[in-house]
Amino acid sequence: xxxxxxxxxxxxxxxxxxxxxxxxxxxxxxxxxxxxxxxxxxxxxxxxxxxxxxxxxxxxxxxxxxxxxxxxxxxxxxxxxxxxxxxxxxxxxxxxxxxxxxxxxxxxxxxxxxxxxxxxxxxxxxxxxxxxxxxxxxxxxxxxxxxxxxxxxxxxxxxxxxxxxxxxxxxxxxxxxxxxxxxxxxxxxxxxxxxxxxxxxxxxxxxxxxxxxxxxxxxxxxxxxxxxxxxxxxxxxxxxxxxxxxxxxxxxxxxxxxxxxxxxxxxxxxxxxxxxxxxxxxxxxxxxxxxxxxxxxxxxxxxxxxxxxxxxxxxxxxxxxxxxxxxxxxxxxxxxxxxxxxxxxxxxxxxxxxxxxxxxxxxxxxxxxxxxxxxxxxxxxxxxxxxxxxxxxxxxxxx
Amino acid sequence: xxxxxxxxxxxxxxxxxxxxxxxxxxxxxxxxxxxxxxxxxxxxxxxxxxxxxxxxxxxxxxxxxxxxxxxxxxxxxxxxxxxxxxxxxxxxxxxxxxxxxxxxxxxxxxxxxxxxxxxxxxxxxxxxxxxxxxxxxxxxxxxxxxxxxxxxxxxxxxxxxxxxxxxxxxxxxxxxxxxxxxxxxxxxxxxxxxxxxxxxxxxxxxxxxxxxxxxxxxxxxxxxxxxxxxxxxxxxxxxxxxxxxxxxxxxxxxxxxxxxxxxxxxxxxxxxxxxxxxxxxxxxxxxxxxxxxxxxxxxxxxxxxxxxxxxxxxxxxxxxxxxxxxxxxxxxxxxxxxxxxxxxxxxxxxxxxxxxxxxxxxxxxxxxxxxxxxxxxxxxxxxxxxxxxxxxxxxxxxx
Numbered sequence: 001x002x003x004x005x006x007x008x009x010x011x012x013x014x015x016x017x018x019x020x021x022x023x024x025x026x027x028x029x030x031x032x033x034x035x036x037x038x039x040x041x042x043x044x045x046x047x048x049x050x051x052x053x054x055x056x057x058x059x060x061x062x063x064x065x066x067x068x069x070x071x072x073x074x075x076x077x078x079x080x081x082x083x084x085x086x087x088x089x090x091x092x093x094x095x096x097x098x099x100x101x102x103x104x105x106x107x108x109x110x111x112x113x114x115x116x117x118x119x120x121x122x123x124x125x126x127x128x129x130x131x132x133x134x135x136x137x138x139x140x141x142x143x144x145x146x147x148x149x150x151x152x153x154x155x156x157x158x159x160x161x162x163x164x165x166x167x168x169x170x171x172x173x174x175x176x177x178x179x180x181x182x183x184x185x186x187x188x189x190x191x192x193x194x195x196x197x198x199x200x201x202x203x204x205x206x207x208x209x210x211x212x213x214x215x216x217x218x219x220x221x222x223x224x225x226x227x228x229x230x231x232x233x234x235x236x237x238x239x240x241x242x243x244x245x246x247x248x249x250x251x252x253x254x255x256x257x258x259x260x261x262x263x264x265x266x267x268x269x270x271x272x273x274x275x276x277x278x279x280x281x282x283x284x285x286x287x288x289x290x291x292x293x294x295x296x297x298x299x300x301x302x303x304x305x306x307x308x309x310x311x312x313x314x315x316x317x318x319x320x321x322x323x324x325x326x327x328x329x330x331x332x333x334x335x336x337x338x339x340x341x342x343x344x345x346x347x348x349x350x351x352x353x354x355x356x357x358x359x360x361x362x363x364x365x366x367x368x369x370x371x372x373x374x375x376x377x378x379x380x381x382x383x384x385x386x387x388x389x390x391x392x393x394x395x396x397x398x399x
Numbered sequence: 400x401x402x403x404x405x406x407x408x409x410x411x412x413x414x415x416x417x418x419x420x421x422x423x424x425x426x427x428x429x430x431x432x433x434x435x436x437x438x439x440x441x442x443x444x445x446x447x448x449x450x451x452x453x454x455x456x457x458x459x460x461x462x463x464x465x466x467x468x469x470x471x472x473x474x475x476x477x478x479x480x481x482x483x484x485x486x487x488x489x490x491x492x493x494x495x496x497x498x499x500x501x502x503x504x505x506x507x508x509x510x511x512x513x514x515x516x517x518x519x520x521x522x523x524x525x526x527x528x529x530x531x532x533x534x535x536x537x538x539x540x541x542x543x544x545x546x547x548x549x550x551x552x553x554x555x556x557x558x559x560x561x562x563x564x565x566x567x568x569x570x571x572x573x574x575x576x577x578x579x580x581x582x583x584x585x586x587x588x589x590x591x592x593x594x595x596x597x598x599x600x601x602x603x604x605x606x607x608x609x610x611x612x613x614x615x616x617x618x619x620x621x622x623x624x625x626x627x628x629x630x631x632x633x634x635x636x637x638x639x640x641x642x643x644x645x646x647x648x649x650x651x652x653x654x655x656x657x658x659x660x661x662x663x664x665x666x667x668x669x670x671x672x673x674x675x676x677x678x679x680x681x682x683x684x685x686x687x688x689x690x691x692x693x694x695x696x697x698x699x700x701x702x703x704x705x706x707x708x709x710x711x712x713x714x715x716x717x718x719x720x721x722x723x724x725x726x727x728x729x730x731x732x733x734x735x736x737x738x739x740x741x742x743x744x745x746x747x748x749x750x751x752x753x754x755x756x757x758x759x760x761x762x763x764x765x766x767x768x769x770x771x772x773x774x775x776x777x778x779x780x781x782x783x784x785x786x787x788x789x790x791x792x793x794x795x796x797x798x
Contacts, residue, residue: 001607001664002671003518003540009674010667017677021471046463059454064445068648072420104503104652104681111680119402136678141402208400249467251686253503265400268409272401275408278416279535281510282503286685287650 009136015361016040023355030353036382038370039355041180041331043248045302045373051247054295058288067291073284074274075102075256079294083256086297091229099260101273102285104253106216106242110137112276113212113238113257114172116269118143122171124212127157129181129334129364131214134174146170150364155182155325155334159193166201172210173198177227178217181362181369182334183310183327185221188228195234208236208264216242216255217330219300222307225328235262243293245331245373248301254289306331309372313379317370320387321395331373334359338393342368348392352385408535414760415439422754429752435781437769438754440579440730442647444701444772450646453694457687466690472683473673474501474655478693482655485696490628498659500672501684503652505615505641509536511675512611512637512656513571515668517542521570526556528580528733528763530613533573545569549763554581554724554733558592565600571609572597576626577616580761580768581733582709582726584620587627594633607635607663615641615654616729618699621706624727634661642692644730644772647700653688705730708771712778716769719786720794730772733758737792741767747791751784 002010016039023037058067074080081097088095103109118124120142126134128150135145146165151158157175166173175194177186186194195211202209213230218241221227231237242255257273259266277284284290313333314326323336335356337345342365343358349368359367372379390397401409415438422436457466473479480496487494502508517523519541525533527549534544545564550557556574565572574593576585585593594610601608612629617640620626630636641654656672658665676683712732713725722735736744741764742757748767758766771778789796 001516001662001668003514003516005518006515006671006675009678010671013670013674017472020469040469042469044464047467051467052458052463055454055458059451064451065443065647068446068450068650070419070439070441070649073416104685107677107682108680116401116405119404133678137680140678248464250469251467251683253682253685263400269400271412272405272409275412276405278506279408279532280539280679281507281536282681283506283652284650286503286652286688288687289685 016357019355019357026353026355033381035353035355036378036385037355038372038374039357041245041371041373042250043245043301043373044375045248045305047248048296048299048301050296050299051249051292054292055288057295058291062291067288069287071284071287072274073278074270075100075285076290076294079290080256082294082297087258091232093229093231093260095258095260098270099258101257101270101277102290103255103257103277104282104285105244105255106214106240107133107137108253108282109240109242109255109257110134110174110212110214111140111280112273112282113240114138114141114143115276115280116272117210118171121169123167123169125162125166125170125173127162127175129155129359129362129367130174131176131180132361132363143171147363155179155184156186156190157194159190159197162194163197166197166209168205170201170209172212174212174214176214178221178329180217180330181332181359182325183330183332184325185225185227185328188226191228191230191233198234202236211237213237213239215239216245219246220303220306220331221329222303222310223328227329231258231260231262235260236264246301247296247299249289252286252289254285254293305376306373308376309374309379312376313370313372316383317386319397320390321397322390331371333370333372334367335370337366337368338395340366342366349389352389354382354385354389415756418754418756425752425754432780434752434754435777435784436754437771437773438756440644440770440772441649442644442700442772443774444647444704446647447695447698447700449695449698450648450691453691454687456694457690461690466687468686470683470686471673472677473669474499474684475689478689479655481693481696486657490631492628492630492659494657494659497669498657500656500669500676501689502654502656502676503681503684504643504654505613505639506532506536507652507679507681508639508641508654508656509533509573509611509613510539510679511672512639513537513540513542514675514679515671516609517570520568522566522568524561524565524569524572526561526574528554528758528761528766529573530575530579531760531762542570546762554578554583555585555589556593558589558596561593562596565596565608567604569600569608571611573611573613575613577620577728579616579729580731580758581724582729582731583724584624584626584727587625590627590629590632597633601635610636612636612638614638615644618645619702619705619730620728621702621709622727626728630657630659630661634659635663645700646695646698648688651685651688653684653692704775705772707775708773708778711775712769712771715782716785718796719789720796721789730770732769732771734767734769736765736767737794739765741765748788751788753781753784753788
């Protein structure tokens with residue numbers, strides 16, 4: 001009954017989403033306080049108070065026909081202008097409202113970017129570990145994915161392999177910093193080197209190669225680390241942003257795409273993005289939430305809460321003998337599996353009611369992702385289970 | 400810079416959307432009271448008070464982490480169950496929550512349906528006049544559109560041509576009743592005949608042919624006319640519903656898709672729809688609006704207001720000598736152009752600040768669409784301009 005291209009998607013349904021469903025069932029069976037669900041990047045920190053206040057104020061102050069009505073497919077002009085000005089203040093950019101298209105979250109943003117630029121058979125480069133959905137998005141437009149293998153020492157992008165694997169067919173490169181699932185932030189030096197490689201390759205092949213920066217975790221950076229704004233380093237850059245994490249609104253599907261004036265043919269590209277938004281069926285980003293964003297443009301989630309979680313979980317797991325780099329951003333730990341088959345490790349963790357995602361769901365087997373966007377109490381309560389798991393594997397506590 | 404498949408979309412951007420942009424510019428130049436913008440199906444009747452009340456109550460009563468968080472890609476279970484029970488009460492169906500997938504409006508719903516069922520090269524049948532975006536949705540999945548020519552006497556579907564044009568490659572048939580742009584409602588007899596033809600053709604070709612019912616106008620029916628619920632007449636039916644018109648929430652992108660148990664392999668089809676929702680980048684329907692729907696499931700827009708508009712505009716245009724069938728539903732008049740080239744007629748109307756859409760935007764040249772989802776005053780104010788337009792064409796007032 002279903003289309004041939006859908007069959008593998010149904011058969012290999014997202015392991016992360018399956019675990020989310022599983023977690024809900026286990027919570028119902030054992031009580032949610034007895035299940036340590038680290039499977040999904042679903043923020044536990046509530047949206048900042050500004051969001052509720054903005055919603056109430058809009059409902060009281062603005063015309064409902066305007067607030068809930070159609071607007072341009074690219075979004076309300078005033079909302080886009082407000083966001084552009086906020087970006088300019090924070091990153092020294094020079095965007096106007098016309099440089100932005102409001103979208104239904106980062107996933108939709110990536111889809112309309114790829115619909116706008118990708119021809120069948122063209123290649124999109126990603127760096128493992130990577131969010132496997134990228135592959136589905138690329139295949140939505142009959143593109144092909146080129147995967148750069150992970151540098152498991154640092155989880156910074158493997159730029160030597162990158163340069164070797166860019167080909168005449170390469171149309172775009174997707175990067176994600178702060179990074180899911182490792183928490184790595186690309187340094188300015190990394191970004192400059194990446195941009196230099198892409199510039200050389202653009203000249204060599206005589207056609208644009210787009211950088212697509214998937215940035216839902218931009219605001220989640222710890223210890224004062226800076227997240228470079230990529231349009232300043234490379235002209236043919238799309239930025240895909242989402243408020244899912246920065247304002248804890250993942251269910252609301254609200255974000256934007258930025259196209260800098262420096263991109264070749266930026267006006268036509270922006271027009272195409274608006275049309276792609278319409279034609280893939282999103283039509284426009286949800287209207288009320290667009291208006292909320294304009295009123296909360298500089299509001300942020302409680303990053304300190306995630307930082308506390310990060311420190312407690314990182315230090316505890318290290319003390320039990322698990323191996324892991326310390327994340328600089330996002331809300332994930334990417335932990336080396338104590339046995340080669342990390343799916344077996346996830347299954348053993350599940351016996352202790354710990355739900356974590358195998359690294360093979362990010363094209364990086366041998367590791368597991370632990371999403372620490374949960375309550376501090378969940379982490380505290382889970383520690384005896386993690387400790388017992390380490391003991392089962394005979395891990396040596398740190399000296 | 401943009402993909403080859405996007406180029407025709409950019410070059411032939413939606414005439415309706417272009418006119419919407421044009422209307423905003425003209426309103427700024429001439430004052431909105433002096434521009435009669437009948438171009439877009441953007442409801443002028445505000446959302447019912449229930450929507451605002453529900454929003455406020457949810458914000459005060461429910462946990463923000465739940466309200467704005469991820470849920471299953473198919474939507475909140477309780478919301479889907481509430482809608483299913485409302486449908487059962489109203490239409491004598493027997494749906495459960497599992498038969499529904501919440502989607503980002505009807506456009507997104509149609510896209511995930513087509514992604515779920517359509518293989519490259521397969522055909523989707525539509526009846527002219529039809530919403531041209533259907534063609535874009537079908538092409539998103541490399542399908543081909545088969546257009547049945549209009550029956551301009553009644554604007555009911557031309558079932559003889561339909562039966563002749565269904566082929567071995569036909570995978571789906573899209574219908575839309577109450578109908579955009581004609582306002583026609585398919586009678587029960589029409590539906591039964593359509594279903595009988597499709598049943599015969601399914602048997603003849605030995606594979607399912609899906610009926611896709613695009614129903615954003617279901618609640619907008621006048622003079623007590625009944626809109627048959629299609630799953631009761633044909634098992635392999637998808638219903639795509641939107642709250643854009645029924646609750647005046649077009650900017651919010653909220654609706655659902657129904658799959659009845661009677662559809663072959665309905666469980667697998669429903670699973671695939673949820674996955675398609677995710678992979679297409681929508682991920683899920685906006686969460687807060689889902690929760691609003693559960694609290695406003697039986698609320699309706701002010702249909703009387705549209706009915707008043709319908710009567711005033713229909714009677715006035717007829718009295719000036721325009722030819723038009725009386726719509727039974729939706730909020731459009733489909734008027735015969737007084738000159739063969741209806742685009743020239745639209746241009747002349749625009750000189751009088753009347754914005755209307757050429758029928759060629761619905762594959763039905765020689766006609767124009769007038770969207771009367773505007774204020775009563777706009778219609779009143781526009782009448783002298785329509786009257787003058789009729790005089791310019793030498794139309795004879797009705798006897």
